[in-house]
Amino acid sequence: MFPIPTGSLLALGAILFCIGLYGALTKRNLIIVLVSIELMLNAANINLVTFSRLGVGPNISGQVFALFTITVAAAEIAVGLALLLAIFRVRKTTEVQDLNVHKH
Amino acid sequence: MVEYAWLVPLLPLVAYVFLLVLGRRAPEGIVAGVSVVLTFAAFLISALVFRSVGQSPDQTGPYVFHWLTVGTHSFTVGFEVTHLNALMLVVVSLVSTLVLLFSKGYMHGDERFPVFYQYLNLFVFSMLALVISPNLLQLYIFWEMVGLCSYLLVGFWYFKPEAALAAKKSFIVTRIGDVGLFTGIILLFLASGSFDYSTVFTAAAAHKLSLGWISNDHLVTLAAILIFVGAVGKSAQFPLHVWLPDAMEGPTPVSALIHAATMVAAGVYLVARCYPLFQLSPAALSTVAWIGGITALLAALIALTQRDIKRVIAYSTISQLGYMMMALGVGAYAYGVFHLMTHAFFKALLFLAAGSVIHALDTQDLFEMGGLYKKMKLTAWTFLAGALALAGIVPFAGFWSKDDILAAALESGHTVLYVFGLIAAFCTAFYIFRVYFLTFTGQPRDPARHEHAHEGSWVMTLPLVVLAVLATIGGFFNTPFNGYGLERYLFADSPQGAIGATTPENVGLMVLSVLVGLAGIGLAALMYWRPAIQPEKLARSLGFLYQLSFRKFYLDEIYYAIVVATGKAIAAIVDFVDRYIIDGIVRLVARIVATIGLGLKYTQTGQIQAYTAVAAFGVLILVAWAMWSIGGVL
Amino acid sequence: MTFFLNAPMIGFYIIALFILGCAVMLLSFQRVIYMALAIGGVFIGCAAIYILLGADFVGVAQLLIYAGAITILIMFAIMLTNHEAADPPHKWTVRNILSAVAAVLLGAVLLLVIRSTTWPPEVEADVNGGNSNPVAVGLALFQNYTVPFELVSLLLIVGMVGAVILARERKEDEEE
Numbered sequence: 001m002f003p004i005p006t007g008s009l010l011a012l013g014a015i016l017f018c019i020g021l022y023g024a025l026t027k028r029n030l031i032i033v034l035v036s037i038e039l040m041l042n043a044a045n046i047n048l049v050t051f052s053r054l055g056v057g058p059n060i061s062g063q064v065f066a067l068f069t070i071t072v073a074a075a076e077i078a079v080g081l082a083l084l085l086a087i088f089r090v091r092k093t094t095e096v097q098d099l100n101v102h103k104h
Numbered sequence: 105m106v107e108y109a110w111l112v113p114l115l116p117l118v119a120y121v122f123l124l125v126l127g128r129r130a131p132e133g134i135v136a137g138v139s140v141v142l143t144f145a146a147f148l149i150s151a152l153v154f155r156s157v158g159q160s161p162d163q164t165g166p167y168v169f170h171w172l173t174v175g176t177h178s179f180t181v182g183f184e185v186t187h188l189n190a191l192m193l194v195v196v197s198l199v200s201t202l203v204l205l206f207s208k209g210y211m212h213g214d215e216r217f218p219v220f221y222q223y224l225n226l227f228v229f230s231m232l233a234l235v236i237s238p239n240l241l242q243l244y245i246f247w248e249m250v251g252l253c254s255y256l257l258v259g260f261w262y263f264k265p266e267a268a269l270a271a272k273k274s275f276i277v278t279r280i281g282d283v284g285l286f287t288g289i290i291l292l293f294l295a296s297g298s299f300d301y302s303t304v305f306t307a308a309a310a311h312k313l314s315l316g317w318i319s320n321d322h323l324v325t326l327a328a329i330l331i332f333v334g335a336v337g338k339s340a341q342f343p344l345h346v347w348l349p350d351a352m353e354g355p356t357p358v359s360a361l362i363h364a365a366t367m368v369a370a371g372v373y374l375v376a377r378c379y380p381l382f383q384l385s386p387a388a389l390s391t392v393a394w395i396g397g398i399t400a401l402l403a404a405l406i407a408l409t410q411r412d413i414k415r416v417i418a419y420s421t422i423s424q425l426g427y428m429m430m431a432l433g434v435g436a437y438a439y440g441v442f443h444l445m446t447h448a449f450f451k452a453l454l455f456l457a458a459g460s461v462i463h464a465l466d467t468q469d470l471f472e473m474g475g476l477y478k479k480m481k482l483t484a485w486t487f488l489a490g491a492l493a494l495a496g497i498v499p500f501a502g503f504w505s506k507d508d509i510l511a512a513a514l515e516s517g518h519t520v521l522y523v524f525g526l527i528a529a530f531c532t533a534f535y536i537f538r539v540y541f542l543t544f545t546g547q548p549r550d551p552a553r554h555e556h557a558h559e560g561s562w563v564m565t566l567p568l569v570v571l572a573v574l575a576t577i578g579g580f581f582n583t584p585f586n587g588y589g590l591e592r593y594l595f596a597d598s599p600q601g602a603i604g605a606t607t608p609e610n611v612g613l614m615v616l617s618v619l620v621g622l623a624g625i626g627l628a629a630l631m632y633w634r635p636a637i638q639p640e641k642l643a644r645s646l647g648f649l650y651q652l653s654f655r656k657f658y659l660d661e662i663y664y665a666i667v668v669a670t671g672k673a674i675a676a677i678v679d680f681v682d683r684y685i686i687d688g689i690v691r692l693v694a695r696i697v698a699t700i701g702l703g704l705k706y707t708q709t710g711q712i713q714a715y716t717a718v719a720a721f722g723v724l725i726l727v728a729w730a731m732w733s734i735g736g737v738l
Numbered sequence: 739m740t741f742f743l744n745a746p747m748i749g750f751y752i753i754a755l756f757i758l759g760c761a762v763m764l765l766s767f768q769r770v771i772y773m774a775l776a777i778g779g780v781f782i783g784c785a786a787i788y789i790l791l792g793a794d795f796v797g798v799a800q801l802l803i804y805a806g807a808i809t810i811l812i813m814f815a816i817m818l819t820n821h822e823a824a825d826p827p828h829k830w831t832v833r834n835i836l837s838a839v840a841a842v843l844l845g846a847v848l849l850l851v852i853r854s855t856t857w858p859p860e861v862e863a864d865v866n867g868g869n870s871n872p873v874a875v876g877l878a879l880f881q882n883y884t885v886p887f888e889l890v891s892l893l894l895i896v897g898m899v900g901a902v903i904l905a906r907e908r909k910e911d912e913e914e
Binding site for chain 1: 782
């Protein structure tokens with residue numbers, strides 16, 4: 001008998017995801033927006049690892065997928081931060097609002 | 105030999121493609137040489153086909169191959185040689201050869217000389233292909249193609265405003281007829297499920313042509329009349345004849361080939377080809393007869409007073425085509441076709457001779473000519489042969505065919521039409537000799553032009569001589585002396601009780617029509633050769649009648665008032681509807697969209713997070729909806 | 739209420755509270771550098787959850803990559819840009835309200851779904867096939883997921899090269 005209920009783990013993931021979503025939608029600093037997206041990815045990872053242990057068909061694949069996600073996230077954050085640096089060099093800002101190129 | 109008949113239209117097509125490849129700068133000699141040689145080859149093949157059809161009539165059947173299938177109907181293309189076709193092939197290819205040769209001299213020096221030959225070859229191809237089409241659909245395609253070539257050639261000197269206008273007029277007026285023809289073809293197709301002549305005619309004869317809304321007899325009448333409308337347009341019959349005189353703006357060889365010998369005869373050919381259909385409908389036949397008779401008389405009356413040499417001959421063409429229609433209408437199928445043949449010879453001759461005169465004098469006005477006999481003896485003599493043939497003087501070609509038609513009209517009980525024909529014959533003799541006397545006799549009215557007039561080179565005179573010979577002896581194809589050879593030939597493939605096959609010759613009628621012709625010539629001589637009567641005085645004393653003829657019965661003006669003015673009124677209404685209603689709706693729609701766009705502009709902030717928020721809402725809605733539809737959650 | 743008594747359960751709740759606390763702090767801090775520290779807490783908490791779930795290898799990888807490398811990378815990024823940057827005090831703009839509503843509603847829907855689903859009983863399952871966890875993960879990676887594994891390594895290379903090219907100083911930038 002595994003002690004932790006599946007629902008609790010999934011609920012943790014869900015709440016973490018929503019916090020990340022809110023952060024990604026509202027934060028003004030581009031770095032923090034990226035960080036919030038990492039938060040959402042972690043929430044997804046919690047789900048993957050949970051289902052690799054619990055649920056209908058426990059399987060090692062869940063952990064493998066979590067590893068893949070981590071790898072992709074690492075690549076993503078590297079490219080994202082590089083882009084950020086490039087933008088900062090030109091615009092001297094990391095504020096999302098200032099990256100608007102629309103002409104009103 | 106018959107199975108090689110497809111070569112006949114192919115050779116001019118080869119010439120056309122060849123000239124197209126040679127381009128616009130090709131030397132005149134090569135252009136004309138290739139065209140003439142290939143067309144002459146086509147003529148030789150035609151002659152062989154003509155002979156072998158006569159010898160073994162059973163191998164004429166359609167040679168077709170499958171083209172395409174639409175639904176349950178399958179269409180074929182190919183060719184078919186009947187006795188009528190074979191005759192037409194010979195006539196068309198012969199006249200084409202001579203005209204192509206003549207054009208070498210007439211068009212010499214024109215900077216678009218090769219283009220002219222391209223068009224002519226395309227026309228010859230289309231016309232020959234029209235003739236051997238085995239079904240109505242193929243006929244219609246080539247029918248339109250000859251119309252197109254006519255348009256191109258009438259408007260050949262497009263930089264002359266009159267030529268451009270005449271080209272448009274000829275195209276549009278014949279289109280009116282084409283719509284009728286097309287409707288008729290579609291009607292027959294709907295009823296019989298086929299475009300093939302033989303299928304349609306068999307079904308019509310078996311009373312199987314009927315649609316839900318129309319019985320067999322009515323459908324046959326309707327279809328025949330619609331097809332005749334097409335012929336009316338193409339053969340310039342009243343009331344659609346107005347385009348042909350204007351079409352004289354084209355080069356004269358074009359007038360000779362297209363507007364005298366071949367294309368305008370296509371209408372007559374069409375009626376003759378569909379004759380089994382017409383025979384089933386007395387109403388359609390009498391329509392043909394009356395339209396033909398009226399046209400013959402009307403055009404002859406107009407021709408009396410025209411000043412332009414080509415226009416006189418053009419009205420003469422209309423009149424003679426009227427004769428042919430009349431012949432077909434009264435049931436004298438063979439005579440109509442016979443007249444078509446003789447007419448092709450002598451009318452092409454008249455046009456080419458006129459072309460020779462125009463080439464020499466550079467004017468078309470009769471009253472600027474005169475006294476040309478001394479300078480152009482050959483042209484004068486050949487023109488005289490054509491004029492005598494046209495006037496119906498024994499033994500020239502026109503005498504035999506015209507006399508047969510008049511006799512057939514009288515015999516079939518159409519006395520009024522006979523009288524029409526006789527009056528027209530008188531007028532014909534008068535106007536053509538008016539032209540002859542004004543052109544070739546008397547004193548030059550314009551000495552400056554007369555000064556450098558001279559006969560053309562051999563390329564221009566040879567066709568004249570050949571045609572003059574044909575105009576003189578062409579009538580003997582069908583005389584009592586050879587047992588009505590042409591009639592027997594033609595009736596081999598359409599024996600369905602057409603009258604006139606063996607009309608006994610009526611010497612009294614022959615004498616009467618010759619006398620009428622001679623009277624016309626005599627009157628013309630009195631007025632224009634040995635002036636005993638002053639034409640001006642006569643014109644003045646006739647006053648209104650003269651004006652009526654000179655103004656072509658005001659038909660152009662009437663058409664202008666009715667058709668063009670109505671058209672403009674309708675156009676104005678349509679313009680209003682288009683401008684304020686259709687465009688209004690369009691503008692309204694555009695404005696609504698623009699307003700919505702202006703409103704939505706404010707949602708496009710350029711803030712990536714705003715967009716993402718909307719996307720998140722979308723995801724939320726989708727997830728909630730999915731859960732809702734699975735059930736048991738919310 | 740008996741399950742409160744066992745140690746893993748208590749541990750899970752503590753870790754969960756820690757993670758959520760860090761996440762909320764991430765949202766509420768004003769200074770960017772503190773936010774980066776808060777995210778480090780979240781990453782470490784997640785690693786603990788993985789280890790608690792028996793996914794030792796993933797947990798360690800999470801520690802190394804996220805808590806180690808990525809957090810440091812973010813720190814560097816902040817330092818290289820305007821590290822004094824601070825988010826202005828939170829304002830309830832229309833967009834913020836809408837975002838909050840979207841996030842809360844999405845959370846509510848997810849929680850309802852989780853709640854209303856009947857989960858299978860939490861039995862002790864041996865997902866490692868008798869091996870230790872790292873061995874099991876390694877076997878799965880190189881037996882069943884070889885091609886994705888190679889593709890991911892390619893992705894990493896491409897990401898790295900791309901990052902270098904993007905972050906490099908260019909002449910045209912200096913000219914501006």
